[in-house]
Amino acid sequence: MNPHRIALLFNANKVYDRQVIAGIGLYLNSTRVEWDLFMEEDFRSRMRDIRQFRGDGVIADFDDPEAPDALCDLHIPVVAVGGSYHDPAAYPAGVPYIATDNARLVRLAYDHLIEQGLGRFAFYGLPPHPGSRWAQEREHAFRAIVEEEAVEATVYEGSPTSAGGWGEAVEELVAWLTALPKPVGIIATTDARARQLLQACVIGEIAVPEQVAIVGIDNDPMAQLLTRIPLTSVIQGAEEMGRTAAHLLHQMLRGVDCSATRVLVPPVGINVQVSSRYHPMRSPHVMRASHYIRQYGCLGIKTEQVADYVGVSRTVLEEHFKRELKQTVHQVILKHKLDTACDLIANSGAPLADIALRCGFTSLQYMYAVFRREYDCTPRQYLDLHRTTGAT
Template identity: 90%
Template sequence: MAGLTHGVVISSAMAPHRIALLFNANKVYDRQVIAGIGHYLNSTRVEWDLFMEEDFRSRMRDIGQFRGDGVIADFDDPEAHETLVDLHIPVVAVGGSYHDPANYPDEVPYIATDNARLIRLAYDHLIEQGLTRFAFYGLPPHPTSRWAHEREHAFRAIVAEESVEGLVYQGSPTSAGGWGQAVEELVTWLAELPKPIGIVAVTDARARQLLQACVMGGIAVPEQIAIVGIDNDPMAQLLTRIPLTSVIQGAEEMGRTAAHLLHQMLRGMDCAGTRVLVPPVGINVQASSKFHPIRSPHVMRASHYIRQYGCLGIKTEQVADYVGVSRTVLEEHFKRELKQTVHQVILTHKLDTACDLIANSDVPLADIALRCGFTSLQYMYAVFRREYDCTPRQYLDLHRKTAAT
């Protein structure tokens, strides 16, 4: 009997569609798009047999021979457009938005991240912090980074419209061989900028480079340079001592929308020419952009040091040594400028970090105490009771109740 396998009848009508997802899963943006596709499949009765290339570098190889039913692909890669445009199965494109409509492909439906709104959200946040000077750290021109130049174009358009100074630095490509020189050039650029200034980085990866360069150049973040990235990449947060403010793209919504469109196309709907612009989700505000003016250079330098090492058990004497003044002089500047002692500022930093980890992670409380520089979990409990009149566990319960309302 046709379709009989091991006594089970396989109905061709019930066979799942074979769908290729052509993305670079090494990148947080691509992974979020893929997650959105997965969420769509899990929330519907759609059954797809998904193909994903294990090595993203060869994801276009032999795609012309793919015996499948549809494709969702990252069209920020020009090779995707060139390879898939003549594929005789439904294709949905995902990529960056363009200020010139002629840059969109005509042949396929296109789901785009709203680059202009990403930059506007970052810029408006810096405005809200009281900054009046702005800069943009982008990428050098390359066919695979057209999205980056759209973000640069959006930044230039905003500062031109609002008649404010907006400096742009594209820097060098990231490579192991040229990394030393690239960082030196970045430190030089940052040192020459008028300050205070807010910088929008084209990605979190570039924002992390800014933070590294500021540490190397002894430039206080955010008192002298406030930084906002794009992607809300957890890896970037792990690799920086100063928590990074970042705009959250609507990448998962892009994935859900792309899956929905392909689903409709597989059912016979004509979606050619469809354009969907997906706005950002919001902004994750962290220490890198929380600018507040400080007049004392000693307090500015000390605050920068505390943000980097405050959870590593540093004492007031170490901060004073870093600043290059006596403990007495530093304490006088802190009391005059912040109305707090150096120890109180260090403790506040540790508590703020602990509260963030308690509220936004699954890290055990004992590990949080260690990470935040408390000598023991019991001591962290004692400090919480003294400062907040509650335990860390009660703080977590209160946060969950607040989030649920």
């Protein structure tokens, strides 16, 4: 029996689409299904020639505004994947639809910020566009939550990302962030927009998370690599969406009518990092110094450099740190380096020598000595303990 020819119409340059495709692959690898998969060579979805596709089925990203018209009346099974809608009439008719639950994504981010003790909120979205209806749905979900709970909140859609207009756009973003009453928790509609917020906070010298706590959506590894301050992000159930879509198409290829099926897939959880771990600080000097340490603590900075950045003497800064944090500036820098090293040891798989270098330790031997002194174990023992804990 020849394998079914299936077209996957996604823009796999986006992390969400890649995760959906990964879910499809996981389904195929866990079953006896034999599919001959078609995707564009550059992994972009193109609808223009799809009616000439001589295949047996399609799984497509219906967040693409061209998809519904291009794939209607195709006479082969089609499974739609996309964002959820608060208005049921917005869903395409006649095709099974697997949706990421936009309302629950935003609710998870909001609840996390509430748990951090914040009372003011903002949303950084995208300007309305046919290709970003999911962003408008997330904005709608945010507005509904803050209206229901009667909390102080604002929405900023900003400008589309483009190289030519980026300079002006970032100036406007810095101005918006500067004018916000603080402290404030901000939900960004994607990790890409969250990364822009982090950049703007650095430019505007706004402390993250003491003044602005930030949560993104996507849990995109690329966004983490491109920011000095680790980003908290909601993890979509995109792989589960892919698995569900593949299962439905498998059923349809066997003659089952799934045209009325609609599945909302909830988020997997939230990856909590520094960007949202808000805790109030009385001293503006400590707040400013902490923001600097989070950016440059692994680059070998000393107490004097932190004091110069804050604009006070070392003695004054040390007094503020002891009063506010019951620690010296050096101890806070060291804790930042150790926290970063522990995270890399547990999650990156990088060699310990590389981790020592990336975290600002002068040598692997010195990192071992600090671990023994602070944690009564070696980095290797810490890794083994984390593996054991993770396996149980």
